[in-house]
Amino acid sequence: xxxxxxxxxxxxxxxxxxxxxxxxxxxxxxxxxxxxxxxxxxxxxxxxxxxxxxxxxxxxxxxxxxxxxxxxxxxxxxxxxxxxxxxxxxxxxxxxxxxxxxxxxxxxxxxxxxxxxxxxxxxxx
Numbered sequence: 408x409x410x411x412x413x414x415x416x417x418x419x420x421x422x423x424x425x426x427x428x429x430x431x432x433x434x435x436x437x438x439x440x441x442x443x444x445x446x447x448x449x450x451x452x453x454x455x456x457x458x459x460x461x462x463x464x465x466x467x468x469x470x471x472x473x474x475x476x477x478x479x480x481x482x483x484x485x486x487x488x489x490x491x492x493x494x495x496x497x498x499x500x501x502x503x504x505x506x507x508x509x510x511x512x513x514x515x516x517x518x519x520x521x522x523x524x525x526x527x528x529x530x531x532x
Contacts, residue, residue: 409435409521411503416526419493427488427526429503435521436484437461440506443477443488444516445499446525452502454514456488466512493530500525 415427429441442457456467456477465477476489490497503523510518 409439409505411435411505411521411523413501413503413523413526416501416528419528419530421494421530421532423493423530424489424491425493425528426490427501427503427528429486429488429523431484431486431503431505433484435505436479436481436486438508439521440508440511440513441479441486442466442504442506442519443486443501444504444519445497445501445528447496447499450499452516454516455501457506457512458486459511460508464511466514468514490528493528495530495532498528498530500527 412430419425440460443455444452445455446452454468474491479486502525504519505521506519
């Protein structure tokens with residue numbers, strides 16, 4: 408059973424930074440690609456960033472890579488999303504997700520079989 412638990416969302420002001428966390432089990436951490444998607448209000452879910460299952464490679468949305476950084480703590484089986492210089496367009500529900508190894512680098516949400524419950528980030532201007 409793959410379980411993904413996000414935390415760290417909340418209210419922020421434009422220009423602030425925020426870090427999201429995704430905790431999972433050790434087995435999941437080392438077997439699946441782990442990533443972040445987000446879903447702004449009234450919009451479709453979109454890819455943010457991901458790790459290849461072995462942690463050797465990262466993938467980013469071109470539009471977010473300058474402000475968002477993905478990282479992981481192998482000892483804690485936890486993945487992070489550091490978001491800097493937030494703006495109101497970053498307001499969304501952020502989901503931690505996992506996919507099978509063969510989908511490493513995929514930006515298509517349909518390739519991700521496992522999802523956390525989501526954490527909401529609201530950025531005010």
